[in-house]
Amino acid sequence: MFWADRIANEIRDSRKPKNGVRFVIRDEKTLSGRVHVGSMRGVAIHGLISEALSAQGIENEFLYELNDFDPFDAIPNYLDASRYDAYLGLPLYKVPSPEPGSENYAEYFGKEFVGVHERTGFHPAYYRTTELYGSGAMDPYIRIALERAADVRRILKEVSGSEKDETWLPVSVVCEACGKIMTTRAYDFDGETVGYRCDSNPDSAKSCGHEGRIPPWKGTAKLFWKVDWAAKWAAKGVDIEGGGKDHSTKGGSRDVAAHIAAELFDCPNPFDVPYEFFLVGGKKMSSSRGRGSSAKDMSELFPPEVFRLALIGKDINQQADVDPEGESVPRLYDWYDELADGVRAGKEDDYAKLFAYCQLPDTRAGFSIPWQMRFREVAFAVQMPHLNLEQEAEFAKGDSLTDEERTALAVRRKYAKYWIETYAPEQFVYQLRETMPTNALTDEQKRALGALGDFMREGQKDGDAVHARLHALKEEVPIAPKDLFQAIYLVFLGRTSGPKAGWFLAGLPYDFVVSRLSEAAK
Numbered sequence: 001m002f003w004a005d006r007i008a009n010e011i012r013d014s015r016k017p018k019n020g021v022r023f024v025i026r027d028e029k030t031l032s033g034r035v036h037v038g039s040m041r042g043v044a045i046h047g048l049i050s051e052a053l054s055a056q057g058i059e060n061e062f063l064y065e066l067n068d069f070d071p072f073d074a075i076p077n078y079l080d081a082s083r084y085d086a087y088l089g090l091p092l093y094k095v096p097s098p099e100p101g102s103e104n105y106a107e108y109f110g111k112e113f114v115g116v117h118e119r120t121g122f123h124p125a126y127y128r129t130t131e132l133y134g135s136g137a138m139d140p141y142i143r144i145a146l147e148r149a150a151d152v153r154r155i156l157k158e159v160s161g162s163e164k165d166e167t168w169l170p171v172s173v174v175c176e177a178c179g180k181i182m183t184t185r186a187y188d189f190d191g192e193t194v195g196y197r198c199d200s201n202p203d204s205a206k207s208c209g210h211e212g213r214i215p216p217w218k219g220t221a222k223l224f225w226k227v228d229w230a231a232k233w234a235a236k237g238v239d240i241e242g243g244g245k246d247h248s249t250k251g252g253s254r255d256v257a258a259h260i261a262a263e264l265f266d267c268p269n270p271f272d273v274p275y276e277f278f279l280v281g282g283k284k285m286s287s288s289r290g291r292g293s294s295a296k297d298m299s300e301l302f303p304p305e306v307f308r309l310a311l312i313g314k315d316i317n318q319q320a321d322v323d324p325e326g327e328s329v330p331r332l333y334d335w336y337d338e339l340a341d342g343v344r345a346g347k348e349d350d351y352a353k354l355f356a357y358c359q360l361p362d363t364r365a366g367f368s369i370p371w372q373m374r375f376r377e378v379a380f381a382v383q384m385p386h387l388n389l390e391q392e393a394e395f396a397k398g399d400s401l402t403d404e405e406r407t408a409l410a411v412r413r414k415y416a417k418y419w420i421e422t423y424a425p426e427q428f429v430y431q432l433r434e435t436m437p438t439n440a441l442t443d444e445q446k447r448a449l450g451a452l453g454d455f456m457r458e459g460q461k462d463g464d465a466v467h468a469r470l471h472a473l474k475e476e477v478p479i480a481p482k483d484l485f486q487a488i489y490l491v492f493l494g495r496t497s498g499p500k501a502g503w504f505l506a507g508l509p510y511d512f513v514v515s516r517l518s519e520a521a522k
Ligand SMILES: [Zn+2]
Pocket: 175, 176, 177, 178, 179, 180, 183, 198, 207, 208, 209, 210
């Protein structure tokens, strides 16, 4: 069974909504910079569970928290460190936006990330962490956590082995003097206020030394994150919340949060959906690899339905892996086309289900499945200025194109051009050589190209005919196949590999082929 349906059935058979009406699904992202595509997997998994429940008529709501309250703890390498150094340690909502037009840093990166959700067809209900805390909705849980700080410390030690000293309290206060949250340490709760000092100095964030007392309500303080997580489940009545599998180990943050939620807040652990990573070129989220790894960059490489396939195509316990600079881009399109072929042929299995879920929810009811030219063929054709893409597509299809297929081709052309111009690896980038390379060929290769030129001069040939002639030439000259094909790619493309040679030569302008071959034979 398709994974989203399997999970929806498990939820249906094992849970009742806490609020008695509808299941609450929740996910969250801290907006500490440009969001990695890996976080889109969480959006897609929660979003698809919501869609799968809705498809069964089970009411649910998908909440998404844009975390703008966590500390700004590192400067991403694409920002000016000298400009941002002074803001380290502040809550994200107090850090300025990199560009004008956004209220703050978190809003800027949040807007970009939400834009990716929208074009990929995921529409959760958003709220900000500062709104949640500012509204006072977290205050009852802050009070419990402070009154029972000893229990929090005991659970941390029992479940995760982490020891805190006896004055440690599970809140971070926003310093009234310098505004930072990462540099304060709360040590005393008298029932209404906490005492704190701004004197811890984590890494580069400077603390100001201020000491004071403050009522920790309505956004003046934030819960320690594993307690914060548990408190949000209680405050929002969360029924379903998954997370990256790294959080779901025994003794890990999920385990700690689940114990705190149950023991302090009388709140059962939400239905967990631990999922595998979304890798970029085999690598986990890392800031070292900037280009192409953000949700925005990756989403711009594909039409929404193909990007959705990248996000939801693998079961949650399998890694997804896309490399913008590798063959995985055309392979993803091939996978999409394969699903489309199956559905067009009337298949009604899991793959048909997956294909339907790849379509945007708004268009899913009446979607149709136009024939499509393979992405790698489109990517080649768009680089050959003399080729008429529509004719090539009709040739590949063996029939004329419908209006819908023509529209689909135009979309694919746009994405293919973008990929070739941005990330495509060398093996997919072709540029016809304007001049013949000198001293590049052996005598054997010259003889072979001369004979090929004689054949071409007889008149326009199709790809099959050129292909057959190339195979015959290997025996006649004789020449090793590798030497023959390398010679062809060398004189036309200035490289030693390329597309299927017969098809390639037949597609080039006839006069150009004939003159280049005779020049090569000299
Ligand atoms: Zn301070």
